[in-house]
Amino acid sequence: MIFKILLAGDGGQGVQTIAELICRTAFEKNLEVTSIPNYGLEQRGGASLAFIQISDKKIGYPKFSHADLLVIFSNQGRERSVQYWGKNTKIIDIKDFKAEIENRKINLQNLNIFFLGVIAKILEKKKIFTVADLFLQAEEKFSKKINWVEIKNILN
Amino acid sequence: MSEFIPVKFCNGCGYPIILMLLNKILKEMDLSAKTVLGLDIGCSLLAWNYLPVNTFQTHHGRVTPTMLGFKRARPSSICIGCTGDGGAYAIGLQGLAHAVKRDEPITVIVVNNTVYGMTGGQVTPTSLHGQKTETSPDGNNDYPILGPEFFKPLANKNAFLARSAVNDPKQMIEYLKKAIETQQAGHFSMIEFLSFCPTHWKTNGIDTINYLNNLKEVFKPGII
Amino acid sequence: MKNKKFITGSDMAVKAAIDAGAQMMYGYPITPATEIFTGWIKNKQNFLQTESEISAGFAVCGGVLAGQKAFSATSGPGHILMQDGFVMAEGMRLPFVLFAAQRGGPSSGTVIYSQQEVILACYGGNGEGMRLVYSPSGPEELYTLTRRAFNEAWQYRFPAVILTDGYTLKEKSVVDFSLIKEMKNVPAYPLISEDKVIHWPNIFTAEEELYHELVLAKADFDKISPLVTTSESIQTGDAEVLLIAHGIVAVAAKEALVQLRSEGQKIGLFRPVTLRPFDKVALDKVVGGKKVKKVIVVESSFGQLARLVKDALDPTLGKPFEYIQYPALGIEVDAMILQIKKLIV
Numbered sequence: 001m002i003f004k005i006l007l008a009g010d011g012g013q014g015v016q017t018i019a020e021l022i023c024r025t026a027f028e029k030n031l032e033v034t035s036i037p038n039y040g041l042e043q044r045g046g047a048s049l050a051f052i053q054i055s056d057k058k059i060g061y062p063k064f065s066h067a068d069l070l071v072i073f074s075n076q077g078r079e080r081s082v083q084y085w086g087k088n089t090k091i092i093d094i095k096d097f098k099a100e101i102e103n104r105k106i107n108l109q110n111l112n113i114f115f116l117g118v119i120a121k122i123l124e125k126k127k128i129f130t131v132a133d134l135f136l137q138a139e140e141k142f143s144k145k146i147n148w149v150e151i152k153n154i155l156n
Numbered sequence: 157m158s159e160f161i162p163v164k165f166c167n168g169c170g171y172p173i174i175l176m177l178l179n180k181i182l183k184e185m186d187l188s189a190k191t192v193l194g195l196d197i198g199c200s201l202l203a204w205n206y207l208p209v210n211t212f213q214t215h216h217g218r219v220t221p222t223m224l225g226f227k228r229a230r231p232s233s234i235c236i237g238c239t240g241d242g243g244a245y246a247i248g249l250q251g252l253a254h255a256v257k258r259d260e261p262i263t264v265i266v267v268n269n270t271v272y273g274m275t276g277g278q279v280t281p282t283s284l285h286g287q288k289t290e291t292s293p294d295g296n297n298d299y300p301i302l303g304p305e306f307f308k309p310l311a312n313k314n315a316f317l318a319r320s321a322v323n324d325p326k327q328m329i330e331y332l333k334k335a336i337e338t339q340q341a342g343h344f345s346m347i348e349f350l351s352f353c354p355t356h357w358k359t360n361g362i363d364t365i366n367y368l369n370n371l372k373e374v375f376k377p378g379i380i
Numbered sequence: 381m382k383n384k385k386f387i388t389g390s391d392m393a394v395k396a397a398i399d400a401g402a403q404m405m406y407g408y409p410i411t412p413a414t415e416i417f418t419g420w421i422k423n424k425q426n427f428l429q430t431e432s433e434i435s436a437g438f439a440v441c442g443g444v445l446a447g448q449k450a451f452s453a454t455s456g457p458g459h460i461l462m463q464d465g466f467v468m469a470e471g472m473r474l475p476f477v478l479f480a481a482q483r484g485g486p487s488s489g490t491v492i493y494s495q496q497e498v499i500l501a502c503y504g505g506n507g508e509g510m511r512l513v514y515s516p517s518g519p520e521e522l523y524t525l526t527r528r529a530f531n532e533a534w535q536y537r538f539p540a541v542i543l544t545d546g547y548t549l550k551e552k553s554v555v556d557f558s559l560i561k562e563m564k565n566v567p568a569y570p571l572i573s574e575d576k577v578i579h580w581p582n583i584f585t586a587e588e589e590l591y592h593e594l595v596l597a598k599a600d601f602d603k604i605s606p607l608v609t610t611s612e613s614i615q616t617g618d619a620e621v622l623l624i625a626h627g628i629v630a631v632a633a634k635e636a637l638v639q640l641r642s643e644g645q646k647i648g649l650f651r652p653v654t655l656r657p658f659d660k661v662a663l664d665k666v667v668g669g670k671k672v673k674k675v676i677v678v679e680s681s682f683g684q685l686a687r688l689v690k691d692a693l694d695p696t697l698g699k700p701f702e703y704i705q706y707p708a709l710g711i712e713v714d715a716m717i718l719q720i721k722k723l724i725v
């Protein structure tokens with residue numbers, strides 16, 4: 001089993017934060033995992049990409065040509081990730097979730113958390129780890145934050 | 157003709173203020189075509205496609221010797237080198253000192269935010285005593301260099317060395333004009349601009365301005 | 381108790397330096413090597429940020445002369461400046477250990493990745509390249525080769541470069557520390573000490589004096605080469621097509637090999653682990669293999685590894701060479717397989 005996830009958004013959207021959470025969860029479940037960010041010149045702004053691979057066997061090269069799951073957080077993220085679309089890539093794009101985000105009144109600052117929930121459900125379906133597993137890691141990381149209640153709600 | 161180029165500087169950065177005022181003055185003095193803008197490698201490099209002026213990047217700490225080379229080859233040009241406090245006073249100190257000493261007729265703009273911005277906010281020669289950064293986790297041990305003051309003893313009496321701040325646009329304009337006129341008269345000029353860096357100062361809004369105003373206590377604005 | 385960590389390459393480098401008994405780091409911020417410096421500092425180790433890589437390099441030399449396990453880390457334009465101090469170490473046989481994280485070049489290039497500092501690491505400076513250069517494939521090897529670099533530099537008195545890259549340092553992966561063998565440390569010792577007066581030049585009056593020094597140094601370098609030189613040969617016995625790659629590109633090459641073998645292609649991989657000294661004996665053996673019809677050198681450079689290979693290779697072997705060259709660009713497994721297939725039609 002090997003599953004390749006590419007998260008693509010703008011710097012400041014929390015892409016690397018949720019990449020870390022996904023990886024932590026996989027690691028705590030004793031899975032093999034690699035992650036590597038893109039990085040460029042600007043300290044702020046610019047695209048933020050995270051290449052994640054989860055497997056039951058040792059992973060070699062940290063980057064890949066085509067993602068199994070591509071999560072697009074922004075227009076810039078979409079532009080910068082086009083080359084990673086493969087025939088079988090499942091794409092989660094923010095533009096398809098506009099309605100749900102509005103209905104559930106999700107603060108754009110917490111967009112990354114919203115997508116974390118979406119990703120968790122997909123990974124659970126693929127039997128990689130469960131939403132509860134991810135929730136545990138998220139709780140550990142965020143519970144000290146003031147808006148933890150809000151975050152919990154979004155994840156649910 | 158105007159083309160919209162997305163700004164790559166962080167929100168709240170002082171570079172756009174400096175660059176836009178520089179551009180304004182060059183236009184007013186009708187010097188845009190003659191001007192060549194050289195950039196250090198640091199946050200200054202992001203200005204490479206910013207102004208309607210010939211611009212090129214050099215190497216980290218090496219913009220001064222590059223610009224003096226251009227000027228000596230084409231004395232009719234207006235040569236401006238733009239660098240940060242790290243590029244000017246750490247790795248570029250030797251180059252800058254000798255340009256002052258030889259009274260090279262170029263203009264060096266030093267954008268002082270007291271950190272190495274592009275690499276993540278490490279300590280520089282202008283970091284304050286006690287300033288905490290990734291490479292001064294227990295607080296900076298030594299004291300900041302006051303650049304223009306440091307070079308003054310080496311300078312020709314007709315050279316222009318000054319310091320201003322990005323929230324003093326009137327003064328910035330006055331000094332930029334004087335610096336260019338000094339170059340036209342055949343002498344060295346440098347201006348250190350105290351500049352905003354909310355990203356690495358970890359400040360927001362009014363705190364950024366207060367931080368800058370506090371820097372003026374140490375780095376005194378004025379003509380040196 | 382799990383002895384696994386989800387850890388960056390930079391942190392592996394830092395851990396290796398600490399475990400090697402390194403005592404002092406001189407550094408200067410430069411992407412993508414900065415995290416080795418800040419990681420070292422976070423571990424409360426002795427350090428100094430100098431005003432440039434030139435000073436950092438000479439400060440390392442100073443520390444080493446006094447018997448301190450000093451080291452530095454740099455990249456790209458900083459690597460060029462570091463060669464100034466490093467070449468003094470080459471001339472004076474000082475155990476200078478340097479992490480060189482390759483980024484795009486020439487000039488400021490990119491802050492990201494390449495394999496374009498191979499020649500700089502191996503032959504930078506105004507000498508004959510008598511330095512030890514290690515090219516780790518993956519974070520575990522980054523750790524073990526760093527340990528070796530400190531040991532072999534101090535054991536054999538040649539400066540050493542751990543030649544890595546931005547991807548390896550930024551990548552986070554699961555490392556099982558229980559699989560990493562214990563290593564003993566070679567101790568440092570003062571090269572200048574109070575109980576003895578020595579007079580030590582690095583410039584000589586006459587040509588013959590320098591020539592003599594160089595002959596002695598070369599004799600030493602040749603003597604220790606068999607003890608240091610390392611390479612890996614994978615499925616080369618029956619290979620018809622031989623890949624040659626190093627560092628992180630070899631990580632991808634190993635995966636490409638598995639895939640191509642499963643499709644029935646008789647591919648093998650030769651991976652130099654030390655670039656200086658280069659494992660010429662193993663290279664000749666593998667390239668000279670009866671079945672080898674073609675050699676493909678794969679690298680993120682326009683031929684810097686290929687140059688080392690051709691230089692080391694027995695010229696009478698006469699096998700056809702092809703090159704997959706992507707300077708400053710990462711080479712993913714799928715992309716590599718595609719290019720290999722084009723060349724073996």
